[in-house]
Amino acid sequence: MEMTFRWYGANEEKISLQEIRQIPAMKGIVGTLMDIPAGEVWPRERIKSLKDEVEANGLTLKVIESVNVHDDIKIGLPTRDQYIENYKQTIRNLAEFGIEVICYNFMPVFDWVKSDLDYRLDDGSSTLAYISKNIPTDPEEIIRKVENSTNNFELPGWEPHRLSQIKQLLEDYKEVDEEKLRENFAYFLKAIIPTCEEVGIKMAVHPDDPPYSIFGLPRIVKNRDDLDWLCNVVDSPSNGITLCTGSIAERPDNDVYEILSEFCQRDRIPFAHVRNIKYLSDNGLDFYEAPHKSEYGSLDMYKILKTMYDNGFNGYIRPDHGRMIWGETGRPGYGLYDRALGAVYLNGIWEALEKGASK
Numbered sequence: 001m002e003m004t005f006r007w008y009g010a011n012e013e014k015i016s017l018q019e020i021r022q023i024p025a026m027k028g029i030v031g032t033l034m035d036i037p038a039g040e041v042w043p044r045e046r047i048k049s050l051k052d053e054v055e056a057n058g059l060t061l062k063v064i065e066s067v068n069v070h071d072d073i074k075i076g077l078p079t080r081d082q083y084i085e086n087y088k089q090t091i092r093n094l095a096e097f098g099i100e101v102i103c104y105n106f107m108p109v110f111d112w113v114k115s116d117l118d119y120r121l122d123d124g125s126s127t128l129a130y131i132s133k134n135i136p137t138d139p140e141e142i143i144r145k146v147e148n149s150t151n152n153f154e155l156p157g158w159e160p161h162r163l164s165q166i167k168q169l170l171e172d173y174k175e176v177d178e179e180k181l182r183e184n185f186a187y188f189l190k191a192i193i194p195t196c197e198e199v200g201i202k203m204a205v206h207p208d209d210p211p212y213s214i215f216g217l218p219r220i221v222k223n224r225d226d227l228d229w230l231c232n233v234v235d236s237p238s239n240g241i242t243l244c245t246g247s248i249a250e251r252p253d254n255d256v257y258e259i260l261s262e263f264c265q266r267d268r269i270p271f272a273h274v275r276n277i278k279y280l281s282d283n284g285l286d287f288y289e290a291p292h293k294s295e296y297g298s299l300d301m302y303k304i305l306k307t308m309y310d311n312g313f314n315g316y317i318r319p320d321h322g323r324m325i326w327g328e329t330g331r332p333g334y335g336l337y338d339r340a341l342g343a344v345y346l347n348g349i350w351e352a353l354e355k356g357a358s359k
């Protein structure tokens with residue numbers, strides 16, 4: 001297991017690499033080139049300078065999150081083949097600089113969705129929440145809502161340029177149901193996984209967040225059976241999962257421990273996001289992102305890490321989101337302090353597991 005921290009790049013961040021390095025036992029950065037639009041090739045020189053910058057600060061760059069998949073690939077338009085070729089070139093370029101894992105997702109139009117980016121907890125901290133009644137029925141309204149609460153940071157998956165064409169995008173997805181989306185996903189994987197095998201990259205799909213359909217758009221990476229489908233459609237160790245405990249558990253009928261156990265055993269989890277969530281309703285559909293420690297949320301973090309440990313997890317891990325605490329302001333979900341606390345807590349559990357096992 002190697003602990004990592006998501007970092008958006010010097011021009012996109014107020015958190016410095018040096019601050020991240022000072023988090024005890026922090027080893028690596030989960031990096032990105034946020035300004036490169038989906039569909040374009042990531043230039044070698046940009047990857048190199050990111051890697052040099054990260055390494056100059058005593059950290060490693062082995063994981064990228066995300067290389068976004070162009071909508072034409074998800075919709076299945078004839079233009080997809082060029083975008084897939086570009087994606088393959090990006091894979092080759094990243095491998096050349098030692099990248100091992102690429103996190104991505106296959107969600108139509110919207111990446112993650114939350115209703116509240118500044119949800120106040122009793123202790124005065126703020127966090128992200130999903131309260132169904134606060135999700136507008138009009139998708140344009142959720143875009144306005146999110147744009148108004150970003151603290152002027154661009155949020156991953158919420159690229160203003162792309163979402164400014166939301167009407168057209170929704171129109172383009174009109175004929176894409178679950179079956180069609182699955183077909184297009186298989187087409188994409190069959191095209192890129194051989195390249196990944198050739199250069200030693202593992203693709204790691206992030207589960208849908210939330211893991212069910214919203215705004216009438218199909219979602220196909222939402223439960224155990226979907227993950228099983230994914231692993232089988234191209235049966236390769238290069239075709240893996242970013243197991244995000246929070247996203248998977250946003251549907252309480254998903255047994256996050258069982259899913260972790262199965263897909264660790266199948267060696268398909270090269271990267272994990274580990275966070276806790278607190279259910280606010282019996283159906284579990286309303287929740288907020290809780291502090292990492294088990295007692296604050298609805299997930300048992302010890303059981304999560306023990307399941308990973310016992311089933312041979314040897315990939316990269318990061319605390320997923322964090323609250324805003326101690327007066328910090330910044331990109332919602334991605335402050336320094338609470339994510340640092342999360343990383344240290346997860347590392348502590350892992351040390352106990354390792355030492356307990358060697359007794």
Ligand SMILES: [Mn+2]
Nearest residue numbers: 244247273320
């Ligand atoms: Mn996640």
